[in-house]
Amino acid sequence: MSSLKRTSLIRRAGLYCFGPIPVLFTVLFAMVSTLHAQEGFKTETSSGVTNIRIAVADFKPLSTDPQTASLKTTFDATLYSDLANAGIFDIVSKSLLPQSTPGSPADISLQQWAAPPSSAAMVAFGSFAIQSDKIVCSGYLFDAKNLQYPQVLAKQYTDVVTEDAARQIAHRFADEIIFRLSGGSQGIAETKIYYVKIAGPDKEIWEMDYDGANQHAITHLGTVSLSPRIAPDNSRLAFSSLGRDGFQIRMYSLILGRMVNFSSTGGTNLSPAWAPNGKDLAFSSSRTGDPEIWITDVNGSLARRITSFRGPDVSPVFNPRTGSQIAWISGRTGLPQLYIMDTDGSAVQRMTDGGYATSPSWSPNGQFLAFAWDRKYGPGAPGGQDIYVMEIATKRWIQLTHDTGRCDFPSWSPDGRHIVYANTADGKAAHMKIWTMLADGTQKRALTGAGGDMPNWSWK
Amino acid sequence: MNITQLKIRKTLVITTALIAIAAATGCHKKASGVDPNALGPAPAAPAAPPTASITADPLAIDLGQSVVLNWRTQNATVVTIDGIGEVNSNGTQTVSPSNSTNFHLTAKGDGGTTEANVRVTVRVPVAPSAPPAPTEGDMGSEAAFHQNVQDIFFDYDSYDLRPDAATSTAQAASYLAAHPAIKVVIGGYCDDRGSAEYNLALGENRANAARTALVSAGVPASRLRVISYGKEKQFCTEENETCWQQNRRAQFSLDR
Numbered sequence: 001m002s003s004l005k006r007t008s009l010i011r012r013a014g015l016y017c018f019g020p021i022p023v024l025f026t027v028l029f030a031m032v033s034t035l036h037a038q039e040g041f042k043t044e045t046s047s048g049v050t051n052i053r054i055a056v057a058d059f060k061p062l063s064t065d066p067q068t069a070s071l072k073t074t075f076d077a078t079l080y081s082d083l084a085n086a087g088i089f090d091i092v093s094k095s096l097l098p099q100s101t102p103g104s105p106a107d108i109s110l111q112q113w114a115a116p117p118s119s120a121a122m123v124a125f126g127s128f129a130i131q132s133d134k135i136v137c138s139g140y141l142f143d144a145k146n147l148q149y150p151q152v153l154a155k156q157y158t159d160v161v162t163e164d165a166a167r168q169i170a171h172r173f174a175d176e177i178i179f180r181l182s183g184g185s186q187g188i189a190e191t192k193i194y195y196v197k198i199a200g201p202d203k204e205i206w207e208m209d210y211d212g213a214n215q216h217a218i219t220h221l222g223t224v225s226l227s228p229r230i231a232p233d234n235s236r237l238a239f240s241s242l243g244r245d246g247f248q249i250r251m252y253s254l255i256l257g258r259m260v261n262f263s264s265t266g267g268t269n270l271s272p273a274w275a276p277n278g279k280d281l282a283f284s285s286s287r288t289g290d291p292e293i294w295i296t297d298v299n300g301s302l303a304r305r306i307t308s309f310r311g312p313d314v315s316p317v318f319n320p321r322t323g324s325q326i327a328w329i330s331g332r333t334g335l336p337q338l339y340i341m342d343t344d345g346s347a348v349q350r351m352t353d354g355g356y357a358t359s360p361s362w363s364p365n366g367q368f369l370a371f372a373w374d375r376k377y378g379p380g381a382p383g384g385q386d387i388y389v390m391e392i393a394t395k396r397w398i399q400l401t402h403d404t405g406r407c408d409f410p411s412w413s414p415d416g417r418h419i420v421y422a423n424t425a426d427g428k429a430a431h432m433k434i435w436t437m438l439a440d441g442t443q444k445r446a447l448t449g450a451g452g453d454m455p456n457w458s459w460k
Numbered sequence: 461m462n463i464t465q466l467k468i469r470k471t472l473v474i475t476t477a478l479i480a481i482a483a484a485t486g487c488h489k490k491a492s493g494v495d496p497n498a499l500g501p502a503p504a505a506p507a508a509p510p511t512a513s514i515t516a517d518p519l520a521i522d523l524g525q526s527v528v529l530n531w532r533t534q535n536a537t538v539v540t541i542d543g544i545g546e547v548n549s550n551g552t553q554t555v556s557p558s559n560s561t562n563f564h565l566t567a568k569g570d571g572g573t574t575e576a577n578v579r580v581t582v583r584v585p586v587a588p589s590a591p592p593a594p595t596e597g598d599m600g601s602e603a604a605f606h607q608n609v610q611d612i613f614f615d616y617d618s619y620d621l622r623p624d625a626a627t628s629t630a631q632a633a634s635y636l637a638a639h640p641a642i643k644v645v646i647g648g649y650c651d652d653r654g655s656a657e658y659n660l661a662l663g664e665n666r667a668n669a670a671r672t673a674l675v676s677a678g679v680p681a682s683r684l685r686v687i688s689y690g691k692e693k694q695f696c697t698e699e700n701e702t703c704w705q706q707n708r709r710a711q712f713s714l715d716r
Binding site: 245 | 617652654655656657658660661662663664665668685686687688689690691692697699
């Protein structure tokens with residue numbers, strides 16, 4: 001059903017693409033037929049095999065401390081949603097699980113979990129207790145089909161007695177399970193999302209866990225701050241902030257917990273992007289009068305310009321796999337389009353063939369670009385601004401959001417399976433919310449209420 | 461003939477007259493001599509009226525500077541200066557008035573009251589109203605500025621000046637030429653469609669287009685400062701072309 005819908009949308013795109021460039025039309029039409037034959041391309045969301053069916057038991061409480069029950073509830077819910085969100089599991093609904101609550105390998109009867117209706121291939125279970133003012137949690141992952149040597153994982157965690165610690169333990173255990181069962185790709189349960197929080201006339205930079213929990217402010221600058229970008233090693237946060245001389249790149253140290261120096265120059269300076277080595281920063285600077293892409297070191301020194309075309313050049317992003325290419329948005333031919341080039345400014349390639357394209361994010365494996373695109377941009381045109389993913393090698397694309405209002409600022413998760421983005425159903429900027437979805441457009445859910453914008457997913 | 465001689469003579473005349481009157485009226489009582497005690501308090505003492513003078517140096521100051529008051533009185537028992545209070549009969553005092561002040565000195569003595577005045581002018585800087593002539597330091601009024609230097613509006617997703625911008629640019633340039641003290645901030649703005657980052661770059665191009673037009677018309681670039689606000693500061697938020705057009709502008713304001 002969904003593939004039918006996708007194909008028809010693409011065909012419509014081809015039919016609407018008239019105009020002065022018949023070659024493009026032909027290319028697009030060829031693309032449509034290829035797509036029709038191949039059913040699109042695969043993002044990393046689908047591993048090509050059937051998702052592993054996993055059962056997640058509620059952990060067994062092993063202490064009578066009054067806090068145990070509420071913290072264990074938090075832990076159970078977090079672990080379940082981490083595994084459900086991972087995108088590689090077929091998770092057994094809790095209502096289908098056996099009644100028993102095994103707390104240790106001796107307690108579990110695997111046949112019970114392997115049999116219908118749960119029919120689990122893997123079982124995660126364990127115990128949760130508060131002992132001498134510490135959370136002590138034992139987690140196990142068992143292969144339900146291997147009765148002789150079922151143990152895949154056995155982990156023990158100790159942490160302080162807080163709600164946040166209970167959540168973090170669940171994230172760590174979930175990441176272990178995902179790492180083991182996904183063929184070696186790291187989980188994302190411990191990653192963070194940085195974003196812009198709209199507060200009246202001001203915009204501050206906030207941080208939250210990948211699942212929307214633990215939302216809190218990072219900056220208190222009392223001005224408009226935009227485009228947060230976290231360094232690959234999570235040490236610094238680059239963003240752009242409105243001061244007396246307009247927007248300038250600012251730098252916040254998450255280690256020192258304060259602003260650190262970044263040389264400011266003339267003109268408007270916008271949309272920073274970290275190179276994967278953590279040593280270079282690309283951003284849009286109009287110090288020479290026209291907004292161009294520049295690269296500096298992390299202090300704003302050693303500036304070099306890499307584009308020189310009249311018109312806005314903005315929103316650069318490095319290829320995180322190689323660090324040798326940059327995708328960015330340029331208005332050199334009119335409406336903003338998506339381009340890629342080498343970091344020395346050579347080998348410029350236009351990726352989109354029309355419409356209004358903005359906000360690129362490069363997938364961790366280097367193969368895809370996610371971006372916001374209004375394909376038929378203009379007064380009275382149908383459709384809206386949606387999130388798309390393009391395969392760079394072929395320039396084929398798929399549309400991930402449909403008819404949900406204006407979408408913008410996609411950002412890939414470090415495992416390449418998820419995309420976080422901003423959406424406003426009624427188009428009003430103040431109603432922007434941050435959403436997450438799998439990279440194939442499924443499992444969409446909101447992470448924040450109104451007032452969240454410009455999300456940026458940490459690199460690890 | 462000096463004052464002392466005059467006074468002596470005057471006293472003599474009065475004394476003589478008094479004796480004469482006393483003699484005339486006292487005849488019927490006693491013809492023999494005059495009892496000096498019967499004449500009351502010393503007839504020679506009627507006090508001279510006080511004298512007073514006050515000066516200020518300098519007579520005109522700028523706001524915040526101070527001025528030295530200097531006063532001299534004679535024959536006064538009580539000397540007061542309005543706003544300062546009772547003071548010595550002769551003295552100096554440093555004052556720092558916040559606006560132009562009349563220092564009013566009153567000297568009261570047995571011989572009467574004498575007053576003296578000095579006016580200290582304080583130059584308070586005031587925003588000049590209508591611009592009479594091009595003068596150094598004159599930024600003209602806010603209203604006159606906006607009347608002559610009008611915002612420039614742009615087409616959708618464009619930062620090219622429209623034909624109607626040419627006349628307003630020429631008018632703005634001539635006004636700025638007549639008011640060389642004015643410095644200008646050019647703000648670049650966009651409507652709320654499209655993406656925030658791209659709109660900030662577009663706003664920068666719009667503000668720069670306006671700046672270039674003014675520089676071509678002869679306004680020194682050093683007097684112009686450019687800030688892009690993109691779609692971060694909207695003039696209105698309705699979703700229609702009238703409002704969008706309002707927001708697609710390069711706005712001029714005085715750079716203070």
